[in-house]
Amino acid sequence: MNVPLLADVAAEGKSIDILFWVGCAGSFDARAQKVTKAFARILNHVGVNYAILGEEELCTGDPARRAGNEFVFQMTALQNVETLNGYGVKKIVTACPHCFNTLKNEYPALGGSYEVIHHTQLLQELINTGKLKLKGGGTFKGKRITYHDSCYLGRVNRIYEAPRKVLEALDVELVEMKRCKSKGLCCGAGGAQMFKEDEPGNKRINAERVDEALNTGAKTIAANCPFCLTMLTDGVTAKGKEDTVEVYDLSELIADSLPPGQE
Amino acid sequence: MIQQVLFIVVTIVAFGWAIKQFGRIRSNIKLGAPETISGDTGTRWKNVLLVAFGQQKMFAQWKPALLHFFIYSAFLLTQVELIEILIDGFTGQHRMFAPLLGGFYTFVISFIEILSLLALIATVVFILRRTIFKRDRFNKPEMKGWPSKDGLLILAGEVVLIAAIFTMNGTDILLQELDPEHFPDTGNLAVSSILGPALFGSLSQNTLVILERVGWWLHLLTVYAFLNYLPISKHLHIALAFPNAYFSRLRPRGEMENMPDIMNEVKSMMGLIEEEEPPEGEELPEFGAKDVFDLSWKTLLDAYSCTECGRCTAACPANLTGKKLSPRKVMMDIRDRLEVVSTTRASQSAEQKAAPYDDGKSLFDSITPEELHACTACQACVEACPVLINPLEPILAMRRYEVLTESSGPSDWIPMFNSIENSGAVWQVGDARDAWTKD
Ligand code: SF4
Ligand code: SF4
Numbered sequence: 001m002n003v004p005l006l007a008d009v010a011a012e013g014k015s016i017d018i019l020f021w022v023g024c025a026g027s028f029d030a031r032a033q034k035v036t037k038a039f040a041r042i043l044n045h046v047g048v049n050y051a052i053l054g055e056e057e058l059c060t061g062d063p064a065r066r067a068g069n070e071f072v073f074q075m076t077a078l079q080n081v082e083t084l085n086g087y088g089v090k091k092i093v094t095a096c097p098h099c100f101n102t103l104k105n106e107y108p109a110l111g112g113s114y115e116v117i118h119h120t121q122l123l124q125e126l127i128n129t130g131k132l133k134l135k136g137g138g139t140f141k142g143k144r145i146t147y148h149d150s151c152y153l154g155r156v157n158r159i160y161e162a163p164r165k166v167l168e169a170l171d172v173e174l175v176e177m178k179r180c181k182s183k184g185l186c187c188g189a190g191g192a193q194m195f196k197e198d199e200p201g202n203k204r205i206n207a208e209r210v211d212e213a214l215n216t217g218a219k220t221i222a223a224n225c226p227f228c229l230t231m232l233t234d235g236v237t238a239k240g241k242e243d244t245v246e247v248y249d250l251s252e253l254i255a256d257s258l259p260p261g262q263e
Numbered sequence: 264m265i266q267q268v269l270f271i272v273v274t275i276v277a278f279g280w281a282i283k284q285f286g287r288i289r290s291n292i293k294l295g296a297p298e299t300i301s302g303d304t305g306t307r308w309k310n311v312l313l314v315a316f317g318q319q320k321m322f323a324q325w326k327p328a329l330l331h332f333f334i335y336s337a338f339l340l341t342q343v344e345l346i347e348i349l350i351d352g353f354t355g356q357h358r359m360f361a362p363l364l365g366g367f368y369t370f371v372i373s374f375i376e377i378l379s380l381l382a383l384i385a386t387v388v389f390i391l392r393r394t395i396f397k398r399d400r401f402n403k404p405e406m407k408g409w410p411s412k413d414g415l416l417i418l419a420g421e422v423v424l425i426a427a428i429f430t431m432n433g434t435d436i437l438l439q440e441l442d443p444e445h446f447p448d449t450g451n452l453a454v455s456s457i458l459g460p461a462l463f464g465s466l467s468q469n470t471l472v473i474l475e476r477v478g479w480w481l482h483l484l485t486v487y488a489f490l491n492y493l494p495i496s497k498h499l500h501i502a503l504a505f506p507n508a509y510f511s512r513l514r515p516r517g518e519m520e521n522m523p524d525i526m527n528e529v530k531s532m533m534g535l536i537e538e539e540e541p542p543e544g545e546e547l548p549e550f551g552a553k554d555v556f557d558l559s560w561k562t563l564l565d566a567y568s569c570t571e572c573g574r575c576t577a578a579c580p581a582n583l584t585g586k587k588l589s590p591r592k593v594m595m596d597i598r599d600r601l602e603v604v605s606t607t608r609a610s611q612s613a614e615q616k617a618a619p620y621d622d623g624k625s626l627f628d629s630i631t632p633e634e635l636h637a638c639t640a641c642q643a644c645v646e647a648c649p650v651l652i653n654p655l656e657p658i659l660a661m662r663r664y665e666v667l668t669e670s671s672g673p674s675d676w677i678p679m680f681n682s683i684e685n686s687g688a689v690w691q692v693g694d695a696r697d698a699w700t701k702d
Contacts, residue, residue, distance in 0.1 A: 002700075003700040005697070028696075029690075054696055055697065059688055064679070064683050066640045067673075068667060074526050075529050151642060155641070157515075157517055185580055191638050195679040198637075199636055204584065205583075208584055
């Protein structure tokens with residue numbers, strides 16, 4: 001797949017409009033890679049002038065910082081700031097709400113100020129401005145879908161509408177869970193929980209959330225975060241519902257409805 | 264005359280003691296680490312007006328919000344009546360505003376009476392919610408003992424206060440007929456003009472006079488008792504919710520406080536800034552929070568402002584799934600620790616006071632690593648809190664202490680730390696970061 005590297009673009013003396021920040025999950029996690037590819041396909045399809053950092057991108061440091069390890073956070077974050085400032089990056093889009101939050105809200109204190117948007121915001125913008133046209137009657141048209149607000153896109157950064165507008169464009173039947181928007185329930189991965197065993201309790205958080213999602217009767221759960229994706233998929237599997245219920249990132253739903261065109 | 268003297272003595276004692284108590288709270292809060300709260304003052308006042316005064320965030324659950332609002336507004340407006348009580352008490356007059364204000368007086372007192380009646384209903388519902396219906400969030404482990412007694416005690420006090428008001432006003436209505444010279448006409452009061460004759464109509468004038476005084480004094484004493492009870496109770500929030508809203512942090516929610524010391528050290532390691540030689544013989548610095556002194560003063564103000572309502576805990580995904588973590592407990596533990604520190608401090612000699620505080624204990628004695636490690640940093644607690652408390656802040660500050668100062672914390676995290684440090688990714692992977700573009 002043709003994905004430009006910022007180093008190459010810069011070597012040709014060209015500049016980009018927006019940097020696609022892929023993130024660790026998007027780069028290495030097999031499931032999240034599919035989301036990354038779906039989003040890159042959309043960018044290519046629309047003809048967005050973008051690039052990725054490739055090997056020059058490092059973890060933003062979000063899990064280390066929230067686990068309490070400021071040293072590791074600063075080490076990785078300051079290198080990223082160096083790289084981004086070195087290329088004169090102005091605008092960043094990312095498919096990970098944790099990367100989004102850290103780049104947007106935490107890098108300024110480290111000397112890195114950029115305009116940062118989440119991929120659902122870019123998708124909404126592309127749809128609104130007519131640059132991204134979806135083919136009618138996609139796979140998900142009329143289907144009952146529930147949407148899971150990730151904590152770091154939703155409650156923490158208060159972005160509730162953009163992802164819902166994207167779903168609207170797909171002509172799906174959106175059913176909200178009882179705990180949605182500012183009251184959305186965590187998937188259980190945040191605060192570096194993704195990287196450790198649960199503390200003793202009587203239920204896994206993702207099981208609690210998946211129960212709620214299944215109660216809506218939806219067969220598709222839409223997410224906006226690679227970690228939520230893992231947690232919800234695991235939760236669905238634990239319920240033995242993996243054959244009937246699917247968890248997708250919004251960009252996958254959109255990529256599915258792209259009209260034929262060059263990629 | 265005796266009443267006047269008694270009144271003045273009681274008033275001076277009540278206010279004097281209260282001032283001392285509030286002063287103690289203030290200096291306790293100042294034990295916290297410095298933090299500059301910056302940002303637009305306009306937004307701060309808006310928070311005070313909407314969140315503290317207008318109770319905006321309470322209305323996320325409208326039923327308790329409405330009931331709470333009755334009690335709250337009745338309480339606020341009763342203070343208007345208290346002004347008259349204070350002046351009457353000092354000067355030995357009776358209802359000095361009644362003849363002066365005429366119809367307006369009738370309106371104000373009637374308004375207070377209606378609110379008091381609504382507050383009484385609300386109080387009864389609240390007592391039932393805590394005792395008979397046992398709402399979940401009032402029955403968590405951290406509420407055992409004093410905290411639930413505290414909640415009920417104040418509700419009982421509220422009943423006494425309202426009873427006092429209606430006794431005072433009800434008997435007054437009857438006395439206005441019997442002895443118009445001493446009891447100026449208040450006009451028809453919304454509740455007491457009906458309740459008074461119904462309850463006290465058969466009593467003799469002497470009994471009425473005594474009852475009126477009993478009501479008046481009971482009203483006054485309940486308010487004074489309340490004033491002095493506040494500093495040892497969760498009800499301190501009625502005072503501290505206001506400064507707490509004003510000083511609420513305005514930086515983006517998702518931004519964890521930067522640690523400039525560590526940032527600069529890493530910068531100098533990377534050769535981005537000149538290395539500063541650490542001064543000779545300096546002890547290794549401690550990072551994060553081990554005790555109340557390491558938490559920002561704002562977090563300590565948060566702890567004193569906590570209403571123990573448990574909305575945070577009811578929304579916490581860790582608590583909901585049976586983990587030990589409860590954000591409310593975190594805030595209560597901080598306050599309790601602060602109280603212990605301040606009482607111990609007060610009994611120390613001047614020499615001990617000069618040294619850093621050490622009683623061999625810390626916050627970690629009440630807030631365990633298991634609780635800290637269960638947090639997903641989801642901020643549901645921050646969103647839920649009606650008085651803008653941030654329970655996540657101390658949780659993360661204590662995690663920082665564990666990891667940075669003690670090099671402890673969940674061992675599961677170590678591979679993640681190492682991997683970020685060595686390969687720049689959260690997982691140790693062999694593939695190139697852009698391998699996904701290749702297929
Ligand atoms: S941030 Fe932590 S303490 Fe607060 S609700 Fe989420 S998991 Fe619970
Ligand atoms: S921190 Fe806020 S939400 Fe939690 S118990 Fe205290 S006042 Fe209630």
